[in-house]
Amino acid sequence: MAPLLHRDRELTVFGEAIDELRSGRPTVASILGENGMGKSSLLGAITEMLPQRSRVLRARCHPSESHFAYGMVRQLFDPVLASGERTRKQFDRASGGDGAATHDLLLNLFHLTRDLVADHPVVIAIDDLSFADTPSLRWFSYIARRLDDLPVMMVATLPGSTPAGPAADLGKLPYARFVQLRPFCATCTADFVAEALGAPPDVELAALCHTLSQGNPLVLRELTSRMRQARVSPGEPDADQVLEIGTAALSDTVLEWLHDHDPVASELLTQLAVMGPETDITVAAILLSQGEPQIRQARRALVQAGLVTEGPPVRFRNPLIRAAVLSRIDNQTRLGLHERGAALLDRLGAPAAQTAEHLMLTDSDWGVPVLRRAATEAVAAREYDDATRYLRRALACSGDAATIHELTLQLGMVELRHDLDACVRHAEALATTAPDPARRARSLLNLASPALAASTVGVRPFVTAAHELATVADPPREPLLRLTAQGVLSGYRTGLRRSLRMAVSGVQDAPAKEFSGALAAMVAAGGRYPDTARRLAMRATRERSRRDRPVGTGLVGAALAFGWTGRPEEALDVCARILQDARTWDQPDLHALGLLLRSDVGHRRGESADSLRDALDAREGAELIGARVLATAARACGARALIRLDRVEDAAALMRDTVTPADAHPLVKSMVLEVQGLIAAAADDHVTALSLFLDCGHRLSARGITNPACLPWRAHAAQAYTALGEHSAARTIATEPPGSRDHAPDAQPSHARVVLTPAEQRVVELVRQGMSSMEVAERLCLSKRTIDTHLGRIYRKLGIRGRHQLSTALGL
Template sequence: MHAVNGDLYHREREISLLQEVIAGLALGRPAVVTVHGPRGMGKSALLNVVPRLLPEGALVLRARCHPSESGFPYSMVRQLFDPVLGAAGRGETFIPAEAHGSSGEAAGPTHEALLHLLSTTRSLAADRPVAVLVDDLQYADEPSLRWFSYIARRLDDLPVLLAATLPDSAAARLTEELGPLPYLNRLWPEPLCSTCTTELVDRAFDSPVDQGLAALCDALAHGNPMVLHDLVNRLRREHVPPGAPDPQQVLPIGAQALSETVLAWLDEDDPAAGELLTQLAVLGPDTDPAMCGALSQHGEVQVLQARDALVRAGLLEAGPPARFPHAAVRPAVLARVPAEDRLHLHGRAATVLARLGAPARQTAEHLVKAGCEWGLDVLRDAGAQAAAAGDHASAARYLRRALALLDGPPPGDASAPERPGETPHAETFHELTVRLASVELHRDLDACARQTVAAADSAPGPVGRAEVLARLASPALVASLEGAQPFVRACGELAALAAPPREPLLRLTAQALLTGHRAGVRAAARLAARGPLDPAARSFSGALAAAAAATGRTGTAQRLAARVEVAQGAAQEAVTAGWPAGPIGAALALIWTGAPAAARDLATRVLTTARAADDGATVLLARLVRAEAHHREGRFSTAYADAEAGLALARRLNAAALTSAALSCAARALVGLDRADDAAEVLREDRSAGDLHPFVRALSLQARGEVAAARGDHTAALGLFLDCGHRLALRGITNPACLPWRTQAARAYRALGEEAAAATILNGGPRTPAVTPHPASAPHDPERPTLTPAEQRVVELVLRGHSSLEVSERLFLSKRTVDTHLGRVYRKLGIHSRHELAAALSTP
């Protein structure tokens, strides 16, 4: 549809009606026209068209009402008649004196005053048509409003057009009074259609605009011409290109236009609708009307009326449920709500919901957003519900807030605020910490490690600590030293008991074995042998298989790995029951004992089961194990695909150590695909700290060495491969099949022309001392003493500046054992203190 009279769009029907009633004035037919609708819909623009449609010589009387003038009697009438009567120089008023009290205040319109005004109107219309146009009639003073109704019912023989604009909310009273009039016409201007919106936007930009921009303007303005004009003007001021706009640039501008036009109108015209809109923006558009009524202390009927007003204004879709018509509306409303008011509204909603017995999660959302100092029971229940539904992010939020409340007044403290819906409870810091750690296991492994340490420290006694850690035992946690420590300590404590509980000991021992420690192995082996081959026993067997394979005991490792799959679906059963250490350990053992195909199949079954059980940590481990199996089989493309999938999951689970492992697996696969430069780029993302499992650190060093060798830097590659071997030796991983660093170091030696060194390293020649060897180091001195792996681990930490006590804590040894190792090292090297250690080791 095209513009009418140059500046109106989509108003053909309304213009046609106005033309019809104005044509009737020449025949002595009066007309009363009321134009209804929300602000900005073009009511005043229609009124402005009337003078251009009138015949020449017609008299136009105009008035615009305002709330500030509603207390002055006849202010609207004076606006209408002063220009024609006040300028006549008669020196007399057309408002009779009887219309005023003695003090000059309004005494109400008398019948004589109304007759006098009617007579004045008749005299003005005696020889020409008269159009009386009133904007915003709802703000007229009471005498003027009474006059409007009075004269509208007495126009039968006068060529008078009486037209006024007013919103729908103020039309009821006038409609009741004027309803029977045969010459009454009501107009409701419709929202602009999309075609008219496009034409108007094209005209504003003076060029055809992108259809996406036109559609976005139509959605934001919801057909309101004034909002559309304001929006287009803002877009032009911000220099938004009409041909290729960025929606992310347009949306904030549209939100601002809404907030400064329609929303401001609501505050003036319909405060109840504005209040409801604020509530729906803060609390969510699906909030029940009864809740909004309780928050605003309005009745449900009034809330529903306000909701209808919002629908008419285009700020809500007709429900239920009520939804915002466009994503920009809610941010626009929220931008106008002070933070203090938001907090108050959320807190009030939490109180009302708790009293109404609403679902815990619904109440907890408002508790968290308001920062209320009550609601421990609600938050705890909401955390359990969210975790059961798989919404671990929300569960963590609720439980963290519950833990924060423990710092506040106790539930029975008289100074504490009222706690609606809360009952006395015995929830402790320890119990909440365990709950939070269980949730973080599904979403943030590094946070889970920290919470696991806190849960272990707050547990009551060795058995209680073991039971807690058994619930949290996941092989993914032991990839970092922080995550491994509580399991190793608790395992040692539990094994020292006269009658340790079977399942916790087997589970903790499996965790400890995967860290490279053998705390509790003997006691766990005895319990596993005496009991059935259940998931607990298979979990222990799988981890023990990995430990055996790491030290080169191939036969033992294969026998133990076979126990994990002794029954059909045993691996799936173990993962479903929460015992993933067994299948993961067995798969590693199979890889390290030369059976990568069997390991791949086992990892695939674990992956499928863990995915179905929503166990992201085990899915991640299965991905990395399968990537390693593919790599051993020479399937570098599939190895890279698994590593990439594992990397994405490791980042999502915030697992720094396993992210490093995934990056290393991806880089090694890229080297196998002859993409060494891409592999180097991948490894630049590895910024992991030193808190890594020694095998993960060694894997990273090996991957860097492979990349360096592939790019021709054999000197750097040799240093990395030798450092990799050193890291493995520190944890007692002696099987060359775990990571083939010796073969790779020999290749680097040969590339550097060191054939003798290559032969020595391949033959498992003398070990290097506990310092990182230099690739250009001199041939090994056969008279130089050799340190055992245990002594090398102790010496390395001492050289880093750690005390004997700190070394014992990091290696999970007693201080006495550390001192014994140091004494042996001193005797071998012929020194007397740790201050001489560095010099003795660096002496050729």
């Protein structure tokens, strides 16, 4: 009884018709429904409900037999003909020789039927009446109109939701009945699955089965049968496994039936699946080499089968239907269909993206221009994933060197907004595909983002191009200034002198401002000339022409310079400009960097809550575009703000899974070390904190960042020394770096001309405490050989011969 779930109303209707039959009155009933709705099952259930003395004549029609005259009638009467010679002769006379449905033949068949009901009620049950041969259909209509006062019930199954053919003509008969089978509801589906699997299904499994089958009993029966074979647990199902089984069930039921019974509709469904749900029906007709009448008929068949919507546009009722159709097509055939479809869409002037989607699935090389247009359209719509896919496919099928260079540049510009690490790879590729330094430099200008300067790998192609350009006799001004600015912002001096002469002697245009801003950051990092750094930063932030698209390097450098020279208000104003430019020109890399800079300024102003918010927003934006270095810096800024807010545990949690990229700029690595040191100090692990602070200072000094305003590592290290009881070391490490303008001359130690690295200062302090080289090595977790190397370098710097002269040489 499982197939008859949700069929109580229909069985009631036929129960009434059987009562009419018992009373000697006729019924002509039609069971309507899409394929798989259980029409045949209901027909079988009706015959089981009949009175015991009923005579049942059955027939099942099929398209392959539709050309045999009276094929359906012969199926009905074959069992009767075997019962007697007289009856057989009557039927032979009625069916004639050529099958022509003359009135005499139809009348003889009616008399034959009337003779059969003389002793018993007769039930004529016909499955798939729409596939019957024409003479049999004529007989069905003829006899159905002449059943008054005869105990005959004619029941036929028909596809669709409305009567068609002979059944439609008989709708006005007083004894006609129509029953429309509907899909199972969700509750009936759950009941069916429970009975099939032997246990109540999980709620999600029941819902998934209903979605997969759309309440179609045939599909549901096949689905649960396969689930049972695969031993799917009704209580803890694997959704992916059920989806896979559902796709196969669809393919082997509804789609198989369609392939056998309506080849044109099946081909149309295949074409729609390949071309996509938004395909114009005219395009499908052209690809199928069919006329519009045939296509309209095929579309009606698909709608009646519950596979697609009526449209327009025509869409699949269930995404799994498309997946099931595609699973039936071999790869070679599918490639050919996509190839033909792409070529036709291109000729018809379809949107480039629509054509490109088919080109993506072929091995054709003619579609590079189409893919490039599609990428441009996708960028305009901010659909960067699609633009990247199209350009990568175009690169894969292009063999021309010039085209490869152009595609690499276009792809790099897309990934600058989408995947910063990928953009770095394409910048490196541009450095090898351009034919000459000038062309290489102009190409790289399109990717010159200050966000790339945060990575030593990211800035490398620009530094290399600036070096090559600086050696040219008469280098182009804009590329040299802007490429040099990109390197200077990261601490590289390649091309600096030549660019400086150009910037000083030329007009203060956009390239000069970019260079001035980057140079301002470099000067400010050194800490020696804060006024010069501020003047350069002010030059970089002067109003520019509205025609100039901002690159951001100059403004980023200016913001850093103002922040590092004690002008946080000016730095905040520059950050606002950076963020505005990023929004105006859709530059997510610049936006993340602007938020990061504003977080740093907020920290300097003591606005920790605002600093934290900007840092977290910067991290989110950086992660969205694959900017690993910026995301790491944002984590460090956020943790620093949390520490200031006395939320050390939250800061530790934020930094716990942070892995500093190996190619991160030393300033970013130092920020991470500083924050880790602050977290260790808050946990009273001052030995670890001191080691982290000293490492931080070493990395900064190696890159020439000696301004304590950049990162106050000396103050942190002094606090760690103090906590460890090493007060003399605290005083030494707290001393400003040699040559600082802000340090009074009389406060400088006698060894001011000698620059000791933080590591060397630590070794000196421990040696002065009377420790041997081995003890110093154990204290600093280093080898004795490393300590001896440090001491040898210290002695050479101070011009002494041994440790006994250290105090005198240092003026202590």
